[in-house]
Amino acid sequence: MAIMPASTAPPSDAAAVKAIRQFNRFYTRRIGALDPYLGSDMSLTDVRVLYELAHRETPVASEIGRDLSLDGGYLSRILRRFEDQGWLTRETHARDARQSVLRLTEAGHQAFAPLQQKSRDEAGALLAPLSAAQRAQLIGAMGTLQSLLDPASAAPGKPRAAVLRDPAPGDIGWVVQQHGEIYAREYGWNSEFEALVADIAARFLRKFQPAWERCWIAELDGERVGCVFVARKSATVAQLRLLILTPQARGLGLGARLTDECIAFARSKGYRKMVLWTNSCLSAARGIYAARGFRRTKSEPYEGFGQQLVGETWELRL
Numbered sequence: 001m002a003i004m005p006a007s008t009a010p011p012s013d014a015a016a017v018k019a020i021r022q023f024n025r026f027y028t029r030r031i032g033a034l035d036p037y038l039g040s041d042m043s044l045t046d047v048r049v050l051y052e053l054a055h056r057e058t059p060v061a062s063e064i065g066r067d068l069s070l071d072g073g074y075l076s077r078i079l080r081r082f083e084d085q086g087w088l089t090r091e092t093h094a095r096d097a098r099q100s101v102l103r104l105t106e107a108g109h110q111a112f113a114p115l116q117q118k119s120r121d122e123a124g125a126l127l128a129p130l131s132a133a134q135r136a137q138l139i140g141a142m143g144t145l146q147s148l149l150d151p152a153s154a155a156p157g158k159p160r161a162a163v164l165r166d167p168a169p170g171d172i173g174w175v176v177q178q179h180g181e182i183y184a185r186e187y188g189w190n191s192e193f194e195a196l197v198a199d200i201a202a203r204f205l206r207k208f209q210p211a212w213e214r215c216w217i218a219e220l221d222g223e224r225v226g227c228v229f230v231a232r233k234s235a236t237v238a239q240l241r242l243l244i245l246t247p248q249a250r251g252l253g254l255g256a257r258l259t260d261e262c263i264a265f266a267r268s269k270g271y272r273k274m275v276l277w278t279n280s281c282l283s284a285a286r287g288i289y290a291a292r293g294f295r296r297t298k299s300e301p302y303e304g305f306g307q308q309l310v311g312e313t314w315e316l317r318l
Contacts, residue, residue, distance in 0.1 A: 030126070040115060045070070047119075049078050050104075050112045053088065054260055055253035059102045060093065087111055106293035109263070117264035162254050163219045164261060167227075171217050172201045175227050178244055183305070187281060190306035200241060204229060212238075214265050218245070218254055225249035228258040230265055233275065238266040238318075240276040243285060250284070259288050267318050274318060280310035289314050 040047070045068070052064045065075045079102065082088040087108030090100040104112065127135055180194030204215070209232055218226035226245040233239040240262045245255055266274050278285055280299070298313035 042115075045074075046078060047115055049075070050082075050087075050108070050115070053082075053102055053104050054109065054112050054116075055257045057251055057253055057256070058093070060099045061102065062099065064102075082108065085111075103291065109260070109292050113260065113264040113267055116260060117268045120261075120264070162225070162249070162252070162257070164216045164258070165219065167215045167217050171215075171224065171227075172205060174224055175242060175244070176201055178227075178246065179242065182244065182246070188307060193305040197242065200229075204231060204241075212269055214262075216258060216261055218249065218258060220249055220252075226254055226258060228262055230262045230274075236272040238262075238269070238271040238274045240274055255285065255288050256291075259292060263292060263316065263318070271318055274316045276314050278312050278314065280312055286312075286314075289316075292316065 042050075048068055049064060049070075052068065053059050056064075061072075061075060061079060064070070065072055068075075079088060083090075085107075087105055089103050089105055091103065093099040093101050127138075130138065176194060176198045179197040180191065183189040183193050184191075204213070212232040214230045216228055217224055224246075226243075226249050228243040229241040231239045231241055240259070243255065243258060263274060274294075276289065276294070278289070280286075294314040294316045296312050297315050299310055300312075301308070301310050303309070304311075
């Protein structure tokens, strides 16, 4: 977004309105918002609602309708249609019996995953022709646009939307550090665990297969707050590894979003199964996995990292 020289007169109201309408026509055409969205038979609004259902910790209709500026009756019709398709269930809210918590079923996540991957692919295609400097300029312009039109989104203490990106030099060291610090502080695990994470991360770097493996680093306000890896276990099996969030990034649906990225990537590469290893004490992560159709296939007590633990293997058929 160009900065207007001081000597240039500001545009008239009519010119400004014309410029905004012209940009709206350009952008909606560029992203295909006027067509069935992402090549599916759903509208842009349908997909936006699916996205909110997939990424919120405890989605309720009133909050989704408010944040998407949707009429209550219109949203209810969308949700009923999702229920009829077997994509959605409802359960009583633990703190407010007047509301229902909406949960995507395994079928709902399977319907959403390819749409999410296609959205990522299309966004990548828009960025592909741009240089690194041009990408930074574009992202900065979008941030300026958002902060000017919605100042509350940039208010102090309110995090902006997370950015998921590929790792850069230094990021893998950060991943190891965060695992060591967080698990020591919150679970009392000793340095054996940090050594294990260092081995996993180093092996990922040394033997990285870009056609079959991925790592995402999550950022909020330019700071690293999370990560996740997909490693190639075999020609048909992908492994989800090293999912972690810093405390300030929890409760934003970011763990779910990182997990969904892994599942969508694995499906796009033709893997037939995704596996992961976790521990029974990691209830938040286990809840994310279970909600997406992972099933626990093995549970075994062991002594490790200075603790008595129960290791678990989970699997998801893709």
